Amino acid sequence: MSAARDPQPPRPPLVDIDIRYKRYGVRPILDSLRLTLAPGEIVALLGPSGCGKSTLLRIAAGLDRDYAGTVAYNGEVQRGPSPLAGVIFQEPRLLPWLRVAENVCFPQRARGDALARARSLLDEVGLRAEDGALWPKHLSGGMAQRVAIARGLFTQPQLLLLDEPFSAVDAMTRMRLQDLLLAIVDAHRTAALVVTHDIDEALHLADRIVLLEPVGGARARPASRIIEVGGARPRQREDTARSAWRRILLEGLETHVQASQAKA
Numbered sequence: 707m708s709a710a711r712d713p714q715p716p717r718p719p720l721v722d723i724d725i726r727y728k729r730y731g732v733r734p735i736l737d738s739l740r741l742t743l744a745p746g747e748i749v750a751l752l753g754p755s756g757c758g759k760s761t762l763l764r765i766a767a768g769l770d771r772d773y774a775g776t777v778a779y780n781g782e783v784q785r786g787p788s789p790l791a792g793v794i795f796q797e798p799r800l801l802p803w804l805r806v807a808e809n810v811c812f813p814q815r816a817r818g819d820a821l822a823r824a825r826s827l828l829d830e831v832g833l834r835a836e837d838g839a840l841w842p843k844h845l846s847g848g849m850a851q852r853v854a855i856a857r858g859l860f861t862q863p864q865l866l867l868l869d870e871p872f873s874a875v876d877a878m879t880r881m882r883l884q885d886l887l888l889a890i891v892d893a894h895r896t897a898a899l900v901v902t903h904d905i906d907e908a909l910h911l912a913d914r915i916v917l918l919e920p921v922g923g924a925r926a927r928p929a930s931r932i933i934e935v936g937g938a939r940p941r942q943r944e945d946t947a948r949s950a951w952r953r954i955l956l957e958g959l960e961t962h963v964q965a966s967q968a969k970a
Contacts, residue, residue: 718781720745720897721865723766728758728773735761736773741916741932743865743897748888748939750908751901753918754959759901762918763867766899767791779864792863792896796870798850800842800857807838810856827856830893831886848879852886859890866891866898872907881943884910888940905955909935909946917958931958 719742728736735758743749751759764770766777768787776783779790800809808816810824816838828838831852842850851871858866868887872880884907891898902908908915917931933951946952 718778719743720780721766721899722776722778722781723762724777725762725765725773725775727775728761728765728770736765736918743899745864745895745897746891747914748891748898748900748912750912750915751899751918752903752905752908752915752955752959754920757918757920759918760869763793763869763899763901766865767793767867789861790864792858792861792866794854794858794866794868794871796873798842798854800845800850800853802842804842805838806833806840806842806845806853809842809853810838811860812857823860824856827859828853830859830890831856847875848883851875851883855883855886855890859894862894864896866896868898868900870901870903873903880907885940887911892939905952905959906943906946908955909949909951910941910943911939913939915951915955917955 721741721743723739723741725736725739727734727738739762741749751762753759761770765773765775768777768784768791771786778784779788800806801812804812805816807821807824807828810816810827811820814820816824825835825838829835833849833852833856837845837849842853845853851874854871871887872883875883887898887900888911890896898911900908900911912935915933915935917933919931933955935949935951937945
């Protein structure tokens with residue numbers, strides 16, 4: 707009889723965010739927040755302005771270390787910006803003096819393997835090979851954001867951090883870019899943490915939604931509610947519009963906005 711094998715220890719989550727508190731001066735921003743992400747999972751951050759959504763994204767990226775807590779990737783606590791995270795901002799932030807392909811692979815030069823990868827990513831986000839030679843000023847808003855997504859993927863990150871990435875484009879372009887993000891997450895098995903003010907966008911994209919509450923007063927309490935959306939992606943948009951979670955999220959946001967206005 708063969709000897710029984712020792713059970714393997716459970717693998718740590720891809721991302722483990724544990725924030726005990728984050729303050730700006732004496733003002734609390736985040737409090738008692740624990741969030742994990744697995745490969746291929748999308749989590750949306752919803753909440754009124756000033757509740758800490760973008761701050762949480764900066765902490766996850768390693769760009770803000772002034773907080774009590776830890777951020778770990780694959781069980782390893784991060785001490786600064788992580789190469790495992792790719793950041794996609796609200797605005798494309800393309801460098802105007804570099805052509806499209808050069809922006810995708812910056813700071814590497816667009817030659818050899820780097821150029822080949824840049825072209826492959828441009829094709830993946832729905833742009834033509836010849837678009838790589840354009841200057842950013844010649845791009846539409848939707849094209850520029852596709853370039854920004856390609857740039858975010860260039861380093862092969864395990865986590866994409868997106869700060870309202872589709873808010874500056876028209877409604878139809880926004881829906882196309884949402885579906886592009888779903889296809890990229892599925893193809894690359896990356897995790898994604900998405901800041902949005904749009905309930906329908908959160909319900910269409912996310913496996914889970916974190917509803918962040920404004921932290922206030924001296925009483926310590928959890929500052930978030932995590933909602934399991936359920937259902938396989940991609941989802942039908944008409945089903946999202948009828949989701950029971952939509953009403954609950956809308957009521958939650960209205961309550962938090964009213965509370966913030968009352969304190970102002």
